[in-house]
Amino acid sequence: MIPVTVLFASILQLLLAGTFFVIPVVGRRRGPAAQRAAETEVAGQGLPAAVLARHRIDFGASRASVVLAMSIGVCLAALALLNLSGSGTGRILSWIFQAVVLVLGCVIMPGEVFTTRYIEAAVRKSDDQDLRRLDVGAVVEAAAKAYPSWFRGVIAARLVLATAGSLLVIIMLAMPGAGEYLA
Template sequence: MNTLAAVMQLFVAAAFVSIPVVRHRFGPAAKAAAEAELRRQNVRPEVLEENNLRFDAGGHETAAPVAVAAVMTAIAAVNFAGAAPAQVMTWIFSSLVLLMNAVIVYSNLVAVRSVEAAFRRKEDPELARVEVKPFLQAAEDAFPRWVRAQTYLRNTVVFGGSTVALVAVTLM
């Protein structure tokens, strides 16, 4: 059962690494599309840079998923080794990954509202004029269609893999 848990943890790690890989590859196109939408809305595209708004894999968009992947890989190694703390570590970190991924999915579902709120908090009059829904849609449309399927697959792997890992270590 440790091996099954470890394999699932490696799948979860790979799923998290896919986030910055996709953003790195297609983020510049998303930024260009978002800037074009801003121009259409008569908003200066430079407002993105001025407010540190990004579509690439910089900052926490890379650090957070890579950190999760590193932790899950380390726990997979503990499971492969059959070490005593494997069960407790899996219970703690796989549960945290389930919760984090639920928050990620929720934040994606309410992205328009949360970006509108974030723009209001910035107190930048130019950001306040942005029609957020078409702005975000333009950025999303710049990603290839397969990225949406990859997102669903990633979420399935994270939720399913974490759940299988938890069940596997419980049955040890």
């Protein structure tokens, strides 16, 4: 019988994997419309729409980011299945991979959740006067409207699962019951 700690850790891994599949697909699909909406908002503020491209501000998902995210999702799903099957290798690889995901969750993913703050910080540091006049909140809001209403919740869930969830996975897989099962 699968210990509760291993089952719960695996469920967390599968949930996190799901976010790495959903977010890039939606980002790739709705990103061009979000970018157009952001550029329209920029133009409505009397600024050249190209100011976003000049500063690499993009509200979509590139092919490379989709491939990377999907690869992370596949790894997480594979680790969850290894853990559920009782593989000691899955446990060790989970400790390593979840630690990497935890760091990514702390360093990279907050920018996806707190987009306005991160872009505003970059704008304040910029020498580009057009960019400094930009109402970032309005631009981000315009882009966000191109995405489904539930999308921000999935992005926030990924941040929580990547940080607190990764930490829980590491701890649960280190518990004695998990150790006996994952031999």
